[in-house]
Amino acid sequence: MKDTVIITSSSSASARVKRSKPTSFRKTWRLHLMLLPAVLVALIFKYAPMPGIIMAFQDFKPWLGITGSPWVGLDNFQLIFTMKGSVQVIWNTLIISILKIIFGLAVPVTFALLLNEFRNMKLKRSVQTMVYLPHFMSWVILAGILLDVLSLDGIINRLFTFFHLQPIMFLGEGTWFRITVIVSDLWKEFGFSAIVFLAALSGINPELYEAAEIDGAGRWKQTIHITLPSMLPIMVVVFTLSLGNMLSANFDQIYNLINPLVLQQGDIIDTFVFRNFQGGQYSLAATVGLFKSVVGFILISGGYYFSYKWTNYRVF
Secondary structure (H helix, E strand, C coil): CHHHHHHHHHHHHHHHHHHHHHHHHHHHHHHHHHHHHHHHHHHHHHHCCHHHHHHHHECCCCCCHHHHCCECCCHHHHHHHHCCCHHHHHHHHHHHHHHHHHHHHHHHHHHHHHHHCCCCHHHHHHHHHHHHHHHHCCHHHHHHHHHHHCCCCCHHHHHHHHCCCCCCCCCCCHHHHHHHHHHHHHHHHHHHHHHHHHHHHHCCCHHHHHHHHHCCCCHHHHHHHHHHHHHHHHHHHHHHHHHHHCCCCCHHHHHHHCCHHHHHHHCCHHHHHHHHCCCCCHHHHHHHHHHHHHHHHHHHHHHHHHHHHHHCCCCC
């Protein structure tokens, strides 16, 4: 008799679950509606232009259109890889991007760990606000600030001169230009990037720390054995997603800071394309875009596979 009751009640429960689905959607349709503008933007600006990929295999002429332009196959790809300076530009992009990805992950994680140790909430919020602010400033403004601060007669070199040190051409010498680009990008973005890691820290079960304290573990050991392993999945996801921008290196920043003195070590793919492929060379620009997209897709796919294999964590 008891078994019969259990079966009946479970079937009725499943029936209630089935009936509750439309009700649940009726309660959340406003949230789905809020998502609609983002979906439309993605469809219009990301997916609708995708047929334009064909231009990478054509000698595209606007007056002939995609259907009428002559087909050239892989000639455009051969051209962009044999152009003078193209190999150096790819290396510059990889070096800057890899360093940005490494430090762009390590610094926000370290900052989030340090900020999480604050017990004074007012001080914690003040520090958060100060480090978030640069993210909302455009690179046009920040480039102007950096040009003034890092020039030979700027405040930094004046301090060097005061302490009898040799002035440095931060934006006029290739190696220093790369360092300046990486450090300024970190300064601008590390506070905002730390938000996701602070959210991950807030989701760690406090009972784990209580058990560790009972076992005699200090703050350092708790960080090593509890905090970092708990943050590892989100760290892997952030790293994997950042691989998609491996061949970008932030055009806005480089374009506003670069000058002829540092082209050899500071020129990246996007600024190279912008400078050389003007005047209606749509096919070459589309070729570079397709090349970057394919490489980014391969890197993200590979990173996602290995992240699931090593950490057993997946987004979908």
